[in-house]
Amino acid sequence: MARPQWFVFASDSLKGTIASARAAQLLETSARRHFPECECRSVPMADGGDGTAEAVALACGGELRQVCVHDPLGRTVEAAYAMLPDGRAVVEMAAASGLPLLSPSEKNPLLTSTYGTGELIRSALDAGAHNVDLAIGGSATNDGGMGCMRALGARFLDTHGRELAGRGSDLARVAAIDLSRLDPRVARTEFHLMCDVDNPLTGPDGASAVYGPQKGATPEMVAELDAGMANYARVLAATFGRDFASVPGAGAAGGLGAGAMAFLGARVESGIARVLELTNFSALLEGADLCVTGEGHADAQTARGKVVAGVAAACAAAGVPCVAVVGGMSAGAARLPGLTAVVPTAIDAMPLERALAQAEELYALAADRLFSLLALGTRL
Numbered sequence: 001m002a003r004p005q006w007f008v009f010a011s012d013s014l015k016g017t018i019a020s021a022r023a024a025q026l027l028e029t030s031a032r033r034h035f036p037e038c039e040c041r042s043v044p045m046a047d048g049g050d051g052t053a054e055a056v057a058l059a060c061g062g063e064l065r066q067v068c069v070h071d072p073l074g075r076t077v078e079a080a081y082a083m084l085p086d087g088r089a090v091v092e093m094a095a096a097s098g099l100p101l102l103s104p105s106e107k108n109p110l111l112t113s114t115y116g117t118g119e120l121i122r123s124a125l126d127a128g129a130h131n132v133d134l135a136i137g138g139s140a141t142n143d144g145g146m147g148c149m150r151a152l153g154a155r156f157l158d159t160h161g162r163e164l165a166g167r168g169s170d171l172a173r174v175a176a177i178d179l180s181r182l183d184p185r186v187a188r189t190e191f192h193l194m195c196d197v198d199n200p201l202t203g204p205d206g207a208s209a210v211y212g213p214q215k216g217a218t219p220e221m222v223a224e225l226d227a228g229m230a231n232y233a234r235v236l237a238a239t240f241g242r243d244f245a246s247v248p249g250a251g252a253a254g255g256l257g258a259g260a261m262a263f264l265g266a267r268v269e270s271g272i273a274r275v276l277e278l279t280n281f282s283a284l285l286e287g288a289d290l291c292v293t294g295e296g297h298a299d300a301q302t303a304r305g306k307v308v309a310g311v312a313a314a315c316a317a318a319g320v321p322c323v324a325v326v327g328g329m330s331a332g333a334a335r336l337p338g339l340t341a342v343v344p345t346a347i348d349a350m351p352l353e354r355a356l357a358q359a360e361e362l363y364a365l366a367a368d369r370l371f372s373l374l375a376l377g378t379r380l
Contacts, residue, residue: 004035004037004038004039005031005035005037005038005039005289005290006038006039006040006041006287006288006289006290007027007028007031007035007038007039007040007041007288007289007290007291007292008040008041008042008043008284008285008288008290008291008292008320009023009024009027009028009040009041009042009043009291009292009293010042010043010045010281010284010291010292010293010307010311011023011024011027011045011292011293011294011295011307011325012045012046012047012051012293012294012295012296012306012307012308013046013051013296014294014295014296014326014327014359014363015050015296016296016356017296017327017356017359017360018359018360018363020044020045020046020051020055021042021044021058022360023294023325023363024040024042024044026360026363026364026367027040027042027292027325027367028040028042029364029367030364030367030368030370030371031367031371033368033371034368034371034372034374034375035371035374035375041284041288043059043279043281043284044056044058044059045272045275045293045307045311046135046271046272046275046307047137047194047196047271047272047275047305047306047307047310048135048136048137048194048195048196048270048271048272048274048275048305049094049135049137049138049271050092050094050098050100050137050138051092052090052092052135052137052194052271052275053080053081053082053090053091053092053095053135054080054082055275056082056084056090056133056275056278056279057082057083057084057090059278059279060082060084060085060278060279061084061085062082062083062084062085062090063082063083064080064081064082064083065080065081065082065083065123065127066078066079066080067079067080067081067119067120067123069096069115069116069119069120069123070096070113070115070116070119071096071097071101071102071116072097072098072101072102072112072113072114072116072140072141073102073106073111073112073113074113074115077096077101077116079095079096079116079120080092080095081095081120081123081124083124083127083129084278087128087129087130087131088129088130088131088132088133088278089124089127089129089131089132089133090132090133090135090278091117091120091121091124091132091133091134091135092120092135093114093117093134093135093136093137093138093139093253093256094135094137094138094139095120096114096116096117096119096120097112097113097114097115097116097117097139097140097141097147097148098138098139098140099138099139099140099214099215100138101140102140104216106216107140107215107216108215108216108217108221109140109141109142109143109168109208109212109215109216109217109221109225109254110142110167110168110169110217110221110224110225111167111168111169112140112141112142112143112167112168112215113141113143113146113147113165113166113167113168114139114141114143114145114146114147114148114166114253114254114256114259115147115148115150115151115166116147116151117134117147117148117151117256118147118148118149118150118151118152119151121134121148121151121152122151122152122183125183125185125186125189129189130188130189130190131189131190131191131192132189132190132191132192133191133192133194133274133278134191134192134193134194134260134264134266135194135271136193136194136195136252136253136256136257136260137194137253137271139211139215139253139254139256140215141168141215141253141254141256142168142207142208142211142212142215142217142225142229142254142255143166143167143168143170143171143254143255143256144171144201144207144229144232144236144254144255144256144258144259145253145254145255145256145257145258145259145260145262145263146164146166146167146170146171146174146232146259147165147166147167148256148259148260149166149182149259149263150165150166152182152183152186152263153181153182153183154177154178154179154181154182154263155177155178155180155181156170156174156176156177156178157174157175157176157177157178158173158174158175159173159175161176168225168228168254169224169228170228171225171228171229171231171232172224172227172228172231172232173228174231174232174235175235176235176239177235177236177239179239179263182263186263186264189264190267191260191264191265191266191267192266192267192269192274193249193252193257193260193261193266193267193268193269194269194270194271194274194275195249195252195253195257195268195269195270195271196270196271196272196304196305197249197251197252198248198249199211199248199249199250199251199252200245200246200247200248200250200251201229201232201233201244201245201246201247201250201251201255201257201258202226202229202230202233202245202251203226205251206226206229206251207225207229207250207251207252207253207254207255207257208222208225208226208229208254209222209226210251211251211254212225212226212254215254229255230245232255233245233258236258236262239262240262242262244258244261244262245258247261248268249261249268270305270310271305272305272306272307272309272310272311273310275310276310276311276314281311281314282314282317282318285314285315285318285320286318288318288320289320289321290320290321290322290323290374291311291315291320291321291322291323292322292323292324292325292367292370293307293308293311293312293322293323293324293325294307294308294324294325294326295307295308295324295326295327296326296327296328297326297327297328297329297330298324298326298328298329298330298336298342299329299330302336303336308324308326308336308339309336312324312336312337312338312339313337313338314338315338316337316338317338321340322338322339322340323339323340323341323342323343323370324339324341324342324343325343325345325363325366325367325370326342326343326344326345327344327345327346327355327359327362327363328344328345328346328355329342329344343366343369343370344366345359345362345363345365345366346362347362347365
């Protein structure tokens with residue numbers, strides 16, 4: 001007798017509509033309708049952006065720990081990080097220093113700080129974490145990571161020796177860095193930076209020019225921030241004996257990339273690659289007949305460190321067929337290495353608002369189309 005089919009479900013959330021865990025439930029319902037004896041395994045996925053801490057906690061049997069920290073403007077806010085059973089922690093920058101914490105009128109990278117992210121890291125160290133993954137997507141900041149490092153004990157001084165608050169407006173005023181009070185646990189902790197951009201710290205492709213406008217920076221602010229970041233880069237080089245300005249990824253998250261490399265010795269890694277490693281995804285694929293992944297929209301950006309690309313590549317390495325169920329897709333999305341097919345959820349020309357309102361119904365229909373065709377294929 002042939003063994004039952006074995007399916008693995010590893011989808012990203014479809015932002016704002018379907019969580020990763022719910023997508024897996026809908027897929028399993030359809031799979032069992034057409035393959036009653038099938039075995040299904042699911043693992044939440046994320047790429048280092050919003051939802052990464054929760055996804056890894058669910059996948060690895062960890063827990064989300066709530067902490068009272070400061071938001072980008074210094075207000076008190078509840079944020080969470082993931083603590084895993086093996087002493088690893090996953091800190092999601094967006095939880096404490098993300099754009100969604102600000103109203104449109106509050107976006108101003110001259111005034112925002114990553115201090116809350118540093119508080120999350122400090123809490124993880126207090127909990128005994130010896131290995132910290134920092135997911136840095138969705139930041140509202142452009143402070144070079146100064147706020148984060150202040151929360152860990154570093155002091156940023158102006159030419160008169162006065163301590164700075166560590167906001168974007170302070171980049172141009174930094175003259176020296178005092179590391180004497182930096183938390184000694186930092187040196188005993190391994191840090192990983194989940195980063196899928198290669199922007200340098202300064203210049204036309206740098207943190208301020210590329211990402212500043214989406215954080216509320218006017219052209220004048222961008223010029224001020226970039227000049228300040230150049231000054232900050234000089235101070236970093238003088239302090240650590242290394243030029244971080246042009247290192248790929250230094251400009252990520254408003255320069256937190258450079259700060260994490262300099263102060264924490266963080267190793268830069270692809271977000272999805274790191275999540276796949278943490279969840280031991282390769283072991284999950286052993287013996288699988290099919291993997292189903294997905295995201296909200298498959299397009300040219302999908303190949304640049306997104307969940308679908310990472311899962312498809314892992315499946316190709318394991319020799320497991322991979323299909324993506326997505327909310328929408330652009331031409332060429334199906335040509336990703338390792339991806340056998342893309343199944344969009346939309347079934348007719350419809351306004352985006354309607355598609356979002358009916359997201360779960362449309363996803364369930366797409367899942368049913370996928371497994372009905374798979375069942376047909378097994379009979380032919």
